[in-house]
Amino acid sequence: MAIVEIDARAALRRLLAERELDFHKESSSYSTHALHAFAAKFPPQLPRLFIRELTTPGETVLDPMMGSGTALVEAALLGRRAVGVDIDPLALLICRVKTTPLSPLDASQAAHDAVAQATGYLRDASAIASFLGSFDSKTRAFIDYWIAEETQRELAALMLAINQQEDSQLKSFLLLAFSSIIVTKSGGVSLARDLAHSRPHKDATKVPKSAMEQFRLRAAKTVRALEASSAMPGTVAVEALPGDCRQLPIESETVDLIVTSPPYANAIDYMRAHKFTLVWLGEPIDSLTERRSVYVGAERIRRDDRDALLPFVADTVRSLGERDPRKAGVLAQYFADMRDALREMARVLRPGRAAIVVVGPSTMRGLRIDAARCLGVIGERIGLDLVGIADRKLDRDRRMMPARTENNGRTLIEHRIHDEQVIGFIKP
Ligand SMILES: C[S@@+](CC[C@H](N)C(=O)[O-])C[C@H]1O[C@@H](n2cnc3c(N)ncnc32)[C@H](O)[C@@H]1O
Structure with missing residues (x-):
């Protein structure tokens, strides 16, 4: 078992209970953070806080759904080794440029x-x-x-x-x-x-x-x-890898902290925007459309593991199924994918270390889905200890979330997401 010099469990409990996690009015455009637009980015202060308090310099921080690489940039700025994975080719390009020192x-x-x-x-x-x-x-x-x-x-x-x-x-x-x-x-x-x-x-x-x-x-x-951004220590290693969070290209028990924000259950179709660039890089539109179906949170149903869902999660899916059976299938698939992703996080973490998962509730067919509670239940089942779930308010001017469109074309502005949750796990 790894020698843990900091008590991650006690520190995590304190952070979730006592710290204000909103970070409104703080700059999110320093260093290389603002090089490219990306939907639903972290405010940089969020990963920064957990990285600073739960790891020491030289340790390894992973974001298995790194998006535009906010956690990687912060890890590098703090002198930690940073590893990130994403299935999206544009995310990979953005992360590599943001974290590679260039003259x-x-x-x-x-x-x-x-x-x-x-x-x-x-x-x-x-x-x-x-x-x-x-x-x-x-x-x-x-x-x-x-x-x-x-x-x-x-x-x-x-x-x-x-x-x-x-x-x-x-x-x-x-x-x-x-x-x-x-x-x-x-x-x-x-x-x-x-x-x-x-x-x-x-x-x-x-x-x-x-x-x-x-x-x-x-x-x-x-x-x-x-x-x-020349302040970024050139000596720390940063790796931005193409890959799938459900099958991480990372060795077991090599990571000291995970900080990540998965896609919400029904929120953002990244490929919808990213294909506007990727076609110019030689990707045929058909293969991009095909590729989007394997993202976590995809609308197209490719697996139905409803029988394997845990009681609270199954109840949530069943309630949605009464309103819209197809959407319930999308939600069940989301939780099955997130179960696989959490299992991989548990595998690569060192014992005694923390995984921070930031997710928000989704409104589907008028029903509020408490994704954080569902992911908390799933994480416990696959062997992580749930230390706590803290709320944070979204700065609506900043972290723009898409307005949902109902079948009748009506835009559900009133259902925009106003808060999200920070889930803290420890690998026992
Ligand atoms: C909410 S974004 C992360 C944003 C990030 N925290 C940031 O600050 O930019 C979620 C990311 O999950 C990625 N993703 C979706 N499915 C994935 C999968 N199966 N494996 C890895 N990444 C995936 C998406 O491409 C997207 O970049």
Whole structure:
């Protein structure tokens, strides 16, 4: 058994009982945190608190659903080893750029070169036509629907230039700047509105800004963030891995703390926004649509483990089933997936150490689903000790959650999520 120098259980109990976990009015854009929009990010102070209080420098912090990597950045800033996993290719790109020290001078030069090359490509009609002709018909139709013709030409020119970059870190930096001009709340240079945080809809009256100019501005902003984040200790190891939280590519009992926020039961379809970037990176739209079905919280039902649900969880699913049997299937699948994810967290944690899981309630067909309590019950069953569940209020201006849309198209603004829960487990 590992020698635990801090009493994680006592510290966790104290944090959950005594600490205010809202962190409103505190900055969330320092270091590399604001390089790219991402739905339902942690406020950085939340992982920071648990990492600081429950680990010592040099220990390993894991986020098995790392999203945009807030926990990884905070772990690195605090001199901990950081490991993150995500199934989403854009999350992986964002995390790698956020946590890899890059010379601001080199990045600035690479952006300058990319803009110069892209400007050249814009005058080369056959190169642009050949790039745009490489999409399959469905991907082509998606792009034609969402991106104005002139913008398509600029984006193609930028991608042709970015693909010339041979240094993989600089290329990732350029791709991140590229993505951050499209995947934004306002839909960036696409014709979409409400991208990134909600369901996109087309606004044919939108006059998109120049992609080339936006790229230049975003790249410069990214370089400034890289300059400001030089405080990140270059000596600590950060690993951002592609993978599935239900089958972690990590050895057993090697992790000192887990801090994570899984998708909510029915909240965000990440791929809906991320495909706006990923198609330009060569991913066919069909394979992206297929891939979204394996995310935790997916709408498409691929497993039905209802019989294996624990009593409180089964009651919750049954109540929903009385209103909407299909939605009950989606919820049952969510809890089955989260059971597998919690089992993996328990496997990789060292004994005596903590897992912090941040999740919110969902409203499905008018029924409030107490996801935190359900996950608490599931965690205990797979062998974790539930130390406590604390509430935190969401800063509605910040952590934008999507408005749900009912079948009749009515938007349920009133059902937006106002609070979420911080669940604390210890591996005995
Ligand atoms: C709420 S977000 C995490 C946000 C993160 N805490 C941050 O600050 O950016 C949930 C993440 O879970 C990821 N996810 C969904 N299913 C997954 C799976 N099966 N394995 C790993 N990650 C998954 C999503 O891609 C998404 O990035």
